Amino acid sequence: MANHTLEGNRLEAIPRQPVSHRALIGAVEGTLADFLAAQIAALDAVDPALGGFTRTARDLVMAGGKRIRPTFAYWGWRGVVGTTEPVEAVLPALAALELMHTFALVHDDVMDRSATRRGRPTAHRLFAAQHGDQFGDSAAVLVGDLCLVWADQLLARTAAPPAVLVEVRARYDRMRIEAIAGQYLDVLGETDPASWSVERALLVARHKTASYTVQWPLAFGLALACAGRTDLDEAYQVYGLAVGEAFQLRDDLLGVYGDPAVTGKPAGDDLRTGKPTTLLMMARRMATEAQLDELAVAGVARQAEIIAATGAPARVEEMIRERVREGVAAITDSPVRADARTALVELAAAASHRPA
Incomplete structure (x- = not known):
């Protein structure tokens, strides 16, 4: 070129x-x-x-x-x-x-x-x-x-050599399948959010976002470099899932509390559509009976206030920090080259602590 x-x-x-x-x-x-x-x-x-x-x-x-x-x-x-x-x-x-x-x-x-x-x-x-x-x-x-x-x-x-392209394509296809599977679960959750859970919301985050935002792009890049480098595969997988989940958890918070002028999307869209995000599921888990009753009937602005009052946003922030620590530890202990390790540590922070 x-x-x-x-x-x-x-x-x-x-x-x-x-x-x-x-x-x-x-x-x-x-x-x-x-x-x-x-x-x-x-x-x-x-x-x-x-x-x-x-x-x-x-x-x-x-x-x-x-x-x-x-x-x-x-x-x-x-x-x-x-x-x-x-x-x-x-x-x-x-x-x-x-x-x-x-x-x-x-x-x-x-x-x-x-x-x-x-x-x-x-x-x-x-x-x-x-x-x-x-x-x-x-x-x-x-x-x-x-x-x-x-x-x-x-x-x-x-x-790239044919053997490399075969592995690249396999990881690319896996990435697409997981993204579609996660999207289906996301749509399914909106049909009956009352039956959803924190664990299932995290499963959606893992497939809809983490897999095709961080986990499989990293694995895709590894395959481009050299088919069969299993020494880095595990570290990339652990880092990718952890940082990818942190990315989605930040999205959950921004979807309720983000500044539309910065995010480019209206605030409260997830609440308006009833999307059972990890943030909302955590709020329901931590809410009092009175808060649960009000969440069911309140408008978007009031829902955001109730969710904050449950302490769920602070818990989600801690979940983000836990995942960033896990991802950084995985990449720090891996045989990745020093410049890439530094970049990935910085990217973990940038992906999980961002205004949009």
């Missing part, structure tokens, strides 16, 4: 090592921009309406975000290969994770009837503004589907 800039999309050359976080994100976004430009041109040639459809998909992919999944995958890879290996060969694989993430977000927003994402209208709202709600939902589902196909196409461009 040429080491050049893409006007309007890539702010700097695709990096050689060492790579800063900013340079890595720029490289991933440049790879996405190159790929998506070609996809748009191909469909635009079929029908201008398809060009508009794919431009909307592109805008959703490129609309900011933390790019946390390719970042974890990068450090999973870098933890094995060292500081001199150029990143260009694995950029398609890293960028593919963002396309998969967009698929998950777009479908999740349809299911949750979310109005905004990253401070902008969600996909189904954008399309609904054109031709109504039914069209909006249908077009958004198709955008998500298209992003998942694009992720497969981009992943296939990764330059």
